[in-house]
Amino acid sequence: MSRLAAVADTLPTDRLPTHLLKKVFPGHWSFLLGELAMFSFLVLVATGVYLAWFYDASMEVVPYEGSYEPLVGVEVTRAYHSVLDITFDRPAGAMIRQTHHWAALVFVASIVLHAARVFFTGAFRRPRRLNWTIGMTLLGLALAAGFFGLALPHDLLGGTGARIGHAFAVSIPVIGPGAADVVFGGEFAGDGMMHRFWLFHVILLPLAIGLLLAAHLSLVFLQTHTQYPGGNRREDNVVGAAAWPGYALKAGAAFSLVVGVLLALGAVVEIGPIWLYGPFDAAAATVPAQPDWYLGWVEGALRIVPAIDVVVFGREVPSPFFVGVAFPALVFAVLYAWPFAEARVTGDHDPHHLLDRPREHPVRTALGVAGLAALTVLLLAGSHDLQALLLRVPVDSLTWFYRWVVLLVPPIAGVVTWSICRSLVRAEELTP
Amino acid sequence: MKALLVARVVVPAVLTAVAGAVAVGSLVLGAEAPVVGLAAAFALVAGGVTVAAGVHRLAPAEPDVETREQKGPRLRRRQLLLGAGAGTAAAVAVAVAFPASRRVSDATDRLRTTHWFDGARVVDADGELVRADEVADGELLTVYPEHAVGSVDSQAVLVREGEDRFSPDAERMDWTPAGIAVYSKLCTHMACPLGLYQQQSGTLLCPCHQAVFDLLDSGRALQGPARRALPQLPIRIDDDGYLIARGDFSDAVGTGFWGRP
Numbered sequence: 001m002s003r004l005a006a007v008a009d010t011l012p013t014d015r016l017p018t019h020l021l022k023k024v025f026p027g028h029w030s031f032l033l034g035e036l037a038m039f040s041f042l043v044l045v046a047t048g049v050y051l052a053w054f055y056d057a058s059m060e061v062v063p064y065e066g067s068y069e070p071l072v073g074v075e076v077t078r079a080y081h082s083v084l085d086i087t088f089d090r091p092a093g094a095m096i097r098q099t100h101h102w103a104a105l106v107f108v109a110s111i112v113l114h115a116a117r118v119f120f121t122g123a124f125r126r127p128r129r130l131n132w133t134i135g136m137t138l139l140g141l142a143l144a145a146g147f148f149g150l151a152l153p154h155d156l157l158g159g160t161g162a163r164i165g166h167a168f169a170v171s172i173p174v175i176g177p178g179a180a181d182v183v184f185g186g187e188f189a190g191d192g193m194m195h196r197f198w199l200f201h202v203i204l205l206p207l208a209i210g211l212l213l214a215a216h217l218s219l220v221f222l223q224t225h226t227q228y229p230g231g232n233r234r235e236d237n238v239v240g241a242a243a244w245p246g247y248a249l250k251a252g253a254a255f256s257l258v259v260g261v262l263l264a265l266g267a268v269v270e271i272g273p274i275w276l277y278g279p280f281d282a283a284a285a286t287v288p289a290q291p292d293w294y295l296g297w298v299e300g301a302l303r304i305v306p307a308i309d310v311v312v313f314g315r316e317v318p319s320p321f322f323v324g325v326a327f328p329a330l331v332f333a334v335l336y337a338w339p340f341a342e343a344r345v346t347g348d349h350d351p352h353h354l355l356d357r358p359r360e361h362p363v364r365t366a367l368g369v370a371g372l373a374a375l376t377v378l379l380l381a382g383s384h385d386l387q388a389l390l391l392r393v394p395v396d397s398l399t400w401f402y403r404w405v406v407l408l409v410p411p412i413a414g415v416v417t418w419s420i421c422r423s424l425v426r427a428e429e430l431t432p
Numbered sequence: 433m434k435a436l437l438v439a440r441v442v443v444p445a446v447l448t449a450v451a452g453a454v455a456v457g458s459l460v461l462g463a464e465a466p467v468v469g470l471a472a473a474f475a476l477v478a479g480g481v482t483v484a485a486g487v488h489r490l491a492p493a494e495p496d497v498e499t500r501e502q503k504g505p506r507l508r509r510r511q512l513l514l515g516a517g518a519g520t521a522a523a524v525a526v527a528v529a530f531p532a533s534r535r536v537s538d539a540t541d542r543l544r545t546t547h548w549f550d551g552a553r554v555v556d557a558d559g560e561l562v563r564a565d566e567v568a569d570g571e572l573l574t575v576y577p578e579h580a581v582g583s584v585d586s587q588a589v590l591v592r593e594g595e596d597r598f599s600p601d602a603e604r605m606d607w608t609p610a611g612i613a614v615y616s617k618l619c620t621h622m623a624c625p626l627g628l629y630q631q632q633s634g635t636l637l638c639p640c641h642q643a644v645f646d647l648l649d650s651g652r653a654l655q656g657p658a659r660r661a662l663p664q665l666p667i668r669i670d671d672d673g674y675l676i677a678r679g680d681f682s683d684a685v686g687t688g689f690w691g692r693p
Contacts, residue, residue, distance in 0.1 A: 289624075
């Protein structure tokens with residue numbers, strides 16, 4: 001009996017079903033990325049409950065009365081007022097709010113990294129195609145939750161973001177104006193807007209994320225985890241640490257680390273200073289105006305895609321539709337369809353539990369890198385006004401620069417990746 | 433071996449205890465939230481390191497192994513699931529489409545029009561009437577119709593330049609009395625409020641996505657992602673010298689939408 005088992009035996013774990021305790025989870029650092037996303041979500045829920053306790057989703061305008069001197073007497077909405085109160089007049093409010101914001105950034109980042117790991121190692125293949133689609137849905141819901149969360153404080157930056165979202169909604173052919181009416185509760189910046197956003201951000205989206213996360217984890221549990229090839233790891237076994245005690249303790253340690261780091265960030269590193277952005281004003285926009293990183297790729301596309309309003313049957317389909325609705329929809333459609341399309345192209349319909357090495361699938365790896373490169377260029381283009389200021393060049397020149405870069409870099413990145421994969425494999429074949 | 437155990441497990445454990453004590457102590461003594469938070473965060477990180485290192489140290493030399501059941505594809509269940517999913521999606525689509533279609537026409541009408549009409553008096557953001565001779569050359573002013581100050585879709589920019597600087601379209605020759613032109617303040621790209629006026633060129637820049645409009649040439653879109661010109665408001669000057677609208681904007685304001693023209 002190992003020493004770890006001896007420690008574990010002192011706990012009354014024999015009352016739990018043993019097959020659950022003996023469930024084996026392979027250990028690799030890249031398998032922690034999904035856990036990181038889950039732990040950030042737990043932090044988001046915990047801090048979110050505290051914020052929802054004091055948040056007021058009203059757009060009634062009142063003079064600010066609170067302890068942030070520069071804004072005293074300024075006409076603000078109750079929503080903005082309540083977030084200032086959380087920040088300046090509630091116990092630990094600023095820290096909790098900043099931890100929530102940091103956790104949101106880490107949540108989406110870890111989902112993206114986790115999805116990239118799953119993609120490049122081929123973990124999405126049968127029998128895990130359903131779980132891949134659940135994961136992509138979770139990513140989409142996380143982006144939506146982030147969008148509404150940024151708008152809730154009803155500050156100038158969040159309000160500008162909501163305005164962009166409204167323009168996207170309105171631009172959808174046929175149903176656009178009606179759909180915008182439903183989501184935004186009437187005309188833009190109407191009295192019901194924050195109440196709708198509150199419903200989405202605080203109730204519907206977290207509920208959907210929680211339920212799908214449960215389904216996602218259940219499938220991982222029932223289908224067993226994938227593992228990298230090598231050693232005694234085969235298709236028909238799982239090699240790693242049993243759920244109890246090894247895996248549970250490691251996961252607990254990781255949870256503790258994640259909460260600690262996010263709390264430290266929230267305590268010390270300022271994020272989302274809405275008191276500096278000022279209250280929402282329909283006649284003003286912040287300069288510069290950038291969304292959080294995970295929406296930056298759409299922002300970049302908005303800046304560099306030329307005006308391409310199209311007229312169909314005498315009706316207008318404006319460029320925001322192509323950039324803000326059709327383009328993200330296309331990205332998600334490709335991601336959703338990938339496992340099924342790849343199986344069809346390669347003819348490989350077998351179930352797989354051993355992961356691929358990215359170098360051994362150069363085409364998939366190259367296409368994945370090209371896609372990530374395109375999104376990264378767009379993300380960079382999302383702050384090109386700041387870069388123009390920094391480099392002292394006209395914004396219009398940078399617009400043209402990024403138009404070229406977004407067309408040229410992805411294919412180059414793809415070809416380079418493909419040849420690196422090939423030479424890595426060849427080098428391995430040469431060494432005995 | 434022992435030295436390693438001390439370095440990797442005992443040291444973080446001691447740090448955890450100390451940081452935890454500091455966190456509790458500072459909380460009891462009423463320290464600032466970031467101090468308590470930082471101490472708690474440090475305790476959590478050190479605690480995590482302790483447990484992780486401990487598990488690693490005590491882990492069995494041989495990893496645990498579980499056999500994996502080999503299951504072939506079960507197509508019938510998949511097709512059933514897909515069918516159920518498609519059915520649900522169709523039901524949801526129908527449920528959403530009905531109320532939405534009734535709202536589309538109302539919503540589209542509201543997008544087409546603003547609060548400006550023939551005879552509406554022009555006021556500034558404080559609700560004060562605007563007199564033509566009180567606007568200085570090169571000045572840019574945000575204005576509203578008198579009865580809808582602060583309205584999002586009715587907000588407009590008023591600019592005054594020398595009359596000879598304007599080169600409006602033929603049918604808009606009399607829309608700039610006394611060298612005053614009024615345009616919608618909403619960018620035709622994403623409906624951001626326009627702000628940065630360059631007097632030398634008579635151009636207005638959108639802070640959101642850097643579209644540029646020529647206020648001297650009927651609001652034409654010059655650069656960036658906007659295609660449509662800024663909608664212009666036809667105005668006149670009444671007998672007392674106040675600015676009066678002669679109708680709604682020349683086009684729907686803000687972002688384009690289905691059913692705009």
